[in-house]
Amino acid sequence: MSDRTGRPQPVRAGCRRPFAPDPVRPARAVGLTADLLEAAARALLQAEDRLGVLDTAIGDGDHGRNMARGARAVAGIARDVVERPLPEALHRLGMTVVNSVGGAAGPLYGSCLLAMAQAAETEAPGRPIDPPMLARLWAAGVEAVKRRGRSDVGAKTMLDVLVPALAALSASPRLTAEAVRAAAEAGLAGTGPMRATKGRAAYLGDRSVGHLDPGAASAALIIERVIDAVEAGR
Amino acid sequence: MTARVSLVIVSHSPGIARGTVDMVRQMVGDEIAVVGVGGRPDGSLGTDCPMIRAAIESVYSKAGVAVLVDLGGAETNSEMAIEQLPPAWADRVTICDAAIVEGAIMAATEAAAGADLDAVRRAAEEY
Numbered sequence: 477m478s479d480r481t482g483r484p485q486p487v488r489a490g491c492r493r494p495f496a497p498d499p500v501r502p503a504r505a506v507g508l509t510a511d512l513l514e515a516a517a518r519a520l521l522q523a524e525d526r527l528g529v530l531d532t533a534i535g536d537g538d539h540g541r542n543m544a545r546g547a548r549a550v551a552g553i554a555r556d557v558v559e560r561p562l563p564e565a566l567h568r569l570g571m572t573v574v575n576s577v578g579g580a581a582g583p584l585y586g587s588c589l590l591a592m593a594q595a596a597e598t599e600a601p602g603r604p605i606d607p608p609m610l611a612r613l614w615a616a617g618v619e620a621v622k623r624r625g626r627s628d629v630g631a632k633t634m635l636d637v638l639v640p641a642l643a644a645l646s647a648s649p650r651l652t653a654e655a656v657r658a659a660a661e662a663g664l665a666g667t668g669p670m671r672a673t674k675g676r677a678a679y680l681g682d683r684s685v686g687h688l689d690p691g692a693a694s695a696a697l698i699i700e701r702v703i704d705a706v707e708a709g710r
Numbered sequence: 711m712t713a714r715v716s717l718v719i720v721s722h723s724p725g726i727a728r729g730t731v732d733m734v735r736q737m738v739g740d741e742i743a744v745v746g747v748g749g750r751p752d753g754s755l756g757t758d759c760p761m762i763r764a765a766i767e768s769v770y771s772k773a774g775v776a777v778l779v780d781l782g783g784a785e786t787n788s789e790m791a792i793e794q795l796p797p798a799w800a801d802r803v804t805i806c807d808a809a810i811v812e813g814a815i816m817a818a819t820e821a822a823a824g825a826d827l828d829a830v831r832r833a834a835e836e837y
Binding site: 536538574575578579580582584587625674675676 | 759
């Protein structure tokens with residue numbers, strides 16, 4: 477760098493562009509693919525009647541329909557949203573869920589995704605989602621569900637699936653897909669004998685005993701698809 | 711006239727939201743702004759975050775907005791709706807932990823008398 481005098485000139489900060497900034501990788505390149513979102517949406521649509529039956533037994537009967545509405549909304553934006561960086565993609569998914577699902581599940585799943593988006597902001601941009609990172613995002617999501625629902629495990633809710641599945645995921649840095657699936661399934665089965673203390677089912681008291689929790693059932697379905705995707709991506 | 715606290719009634723049922731607003735109007739007439747929001751966009755039973763947010767925005771007052779809710783989803787969807795407001799507005803919107811009809815009547819009479827948001831909320835909750 478010199479002018480006509482031949483003397484070296486100081487390099488002005490504003491003029492230095494040694495490298496173009498790395499473009500942040502889209503969510504699909506770090507593991508949040510349209511295939512995953514569409515698979516989860518399909519699973520929820522296929523389960524619409526089953527979730528509805530579970531919710532009719534101990535709730536207001538709309539969980540299947542609400543989750544199906546959310547599934548269609550998510551499937552509708554899946555191809556677009558995975559082109560955005562991970563935190564933005566998760567945030568858009570969260571807002572879409574809040575604004576489409578309704579019921580009690582919309583704010584719960586929506587808060588979960590919005591908290592995962594915030595947690596994703598603290599990860600290195602473009603970092604691929606490996607099991608330890610998934611566990612960190614998931615933990616943030618679970619905390620948000622607990623706060624929003626003012627609940628925890630043992631109240632016959634989706635937390636009875638989300639929390640043990642997260643524990644199984646966190647137990648090892650290598651994905652033990654079978655362990656996570658087994659924990660989710662055991663968590664769901666465990667809601668059967670529970671007496672609900674949160675959500676609409678709580679009004680039924682002892683009569684809620686003997687029925688699986690519909691929110692736990694939808695959570696188990698979603699976890700199944702997420703674990704499939706992480707496993708396939710390895 | 712100084713700004714009065716407004717009311718938003720959030721029910722799973724459009725009929726309950728409308729009926730509660732009618733009862734509030736009978737008590738306090740047009741002295742405060744009150745709006746009901748019930749059901750989902752397709753008219754079915756439930757609550758919907760964007761509808762609640764729009765309702766809050768439609769009656770927003772510098773004195774604040776007291777929100778009365780019926781069952782769980784009404785409360786959590788109202789929380790999400792409030793969080794989506796501009797932060798300066800969100801600080802002036804509060805959900806009352808009260809029975810929807812009784813709470814709405816108590817909150818409305820208090821708000822019509824010119825009470826601040828905290829007093830309106832307490833009136834609803836102490837009923």
